[in-house]
Amino acid sequence: MIVLTNVSKVFKDNNEPIVAVDNVSLRVERGQIYGIIGYSGAGKSTLIRLLNGLEKPSAGSVLVAGQDIARASGESLRQARLKISMIFQHFNLLWSRNVSENIAFSMQIAGTPKAAIRQRVAELIALVGLQGREHAYPSQLSGGQKQRVGIARALANSPAVLLCDEATSALDPQTTDSILDLLLDINRRLNLTIVLITHEMHVVRKICERVAVMDNGRVVEEGDVLNVFTHPQQPITRQFVKQVSQYREPLPDLAPELLQNLPGVVLKLTFLGLSVRRPVVGELTLRYNLPFNILHGNVTQTANGIFGELWLHAEIDPGRLDNILADLRQHNITAEVVEHA
Numbered sequence: 440m441i442v443l444t445n446v447s448k449v450f451k452d453n454n455e456p457i458v459a460v461d462n463v464s465l466r467v468e469r470g471q472i473y474g475i476i477g478y479s480g481a482g483k484s485t486l487i488r489l490l491n492g493l494e495k496p497s498a499g500s501v502l503v504a505g506q507d508i509a510r511a512s513g514e515s516l517r518q519a520r521l522k523i524s525m526i527f528q529h530f531n532l533l534w535s536r537n538v539s540e541n542i543a544f545s546m547q548i549a550g551t552p553k554a555a556i557r558q559r560v561a562e563l564i565a566l567v568g569l570q571g572r573e574h575a576y577p578s579q580l581s582g583g584q585k586q587r588v589g590i591a592r593a594l595a596n597s598p599a600v601l602l603c604d605e606a607t608s609a610l611d612p613q614t615t616d617s618i619l620d621l622l623l624d625i626n627r628r629l630n631l632t633i634v635l636i637t638h639e640m641h642v643v644r645k646i647c648e649r650v651a652v653m654d655n656g657r658v659v660e661e662g663d664v665l666n667v668f669t670h671p672q673q674p675i676t677r678q679f680v681k682q683v684s685q686y687r688e689p690l691p692d693l694a695p696e697l698l699q700n701l702p703g704v705v706l707k708l709t710f711l712g713l714s715v716r717r718p719v720v721g722e723l724t725l726r727y728n729l730p731f732n733i734l735h736g737n738v739t740q741t742a743n744g745i746f747g748e749l750w751l752h753a754e755i756d757p758g759r760l761d762n763i764l765a766d767l768r769q770h771n772i773t774a775e776v777v778e779h780a
């Protein structure tokens with residue numbers, strides 16, 4: 440659905456080049472929810488503006504729904520843009536128009552007949568759960584309701600791609616979750632491709648299937664969300680993952696007292712998918728006749744599956760340790776020995 444190949448965007452500031460997007464290649468499949476995460480200044484907004492043709496790349500190609508957005512101009516750019524919609528952090532609603540009129544606006548501009556507009560507005564209002572608020576003005580709506588109007592308006596012309604620019608950053612955590620649930624619901628019902636940019640890993644965890652991590656204009660890590668959460672490669676990715684999982688750091692950094700002068704071995708086990716259901720500690724205890732002590736454990740739900748992490752302590756001699764680690768790997772459980780003082 441979206442293919443970016445070697446895309447760069449260089450701005451000029453006082454004749455000094457600023458590389459906002461630096462040689463980015465990525466691919467978003469039809470029906471996928473794809474997250475782009477990065478800190479302020481990483482290049483996310485520029486990247487999303489390249490996707491809807493608001494910026495032209497300095498190099499590379501941007502294909503969206505089969506159209507080369509980077510090369511399109513005039514009528515073909517207008518046609519290509521009809522397939523791409525966007526929602527914004529601050530909603531960008533028209534304050535002098537009520538909910539129905541905001542949703543109808545783009546259809547009126549396109550010259551859609553009145554009866555068809557009325558029917559489509561009613562469908563969209565039901566889809567985003569705003570029945571009864573049709574005649575309210577934006578100033579009378581909560582932040583979550585305003586974003587629901589933004590979503591309904593974005594879907595009016597049945598786009599192929601929905602771009603979300605920090606769409607939940609102005610909302611409280613509960614409202615954020617309800618908007619993310621709505622986006623997930625719309626994605627599943629309409630098979631709509633969604634690309635979102637965010638600085639919050641919670642957003643990625645809750646609804647994305649894949650994620651790209653941006654730093655300094657570059658994509659420094661990209662992959663399946665479960666994989667990135669359980670095996671983050673780059674320091675910046677580890678920082679983002681830590682936002683949603685308190686114990687992503689090696690345990691000694693977080694609980695020095697717990698581990699001080701602790702003889703023996705600390706193991707960190709990572710379970711993917713239904714392996715979280717295995718009674719691993721019980722099995723290890725029975726098989727090796729070893730009392731394992733559980734130091735810490737958690738289970739995290741992501742949009743494309745669940746993973747669990749467990750920190751265990753036991754006094755194990757080195758020969759048996761190798762057998763235990765091999766045994767765990769056979770059961771699809773990643774096991775690492777955590778260094779501690």
Ligand SMILES: Nc1ncnc2c1ncn2[C@@H]1O[C@H](COP(=O)(O)OP(=O)(O)OP(=O)(O)O)[C@@H](O)[C@H]1O
Nearest residue numbers: 450452457459477478479480481482483484485486
């Ligand atoms: N029109 C422009 N002219 C000059 N420099 C720009 C322009 N747009 C963006 N930049 C620069 O490009 C870099 C990337 O900015 P961008 O807004 O894409 O990052 P971001 O990750 O979206 O950050 P934020 O969340 O703060 O908007 C920054 O250094 C920014 O100052």
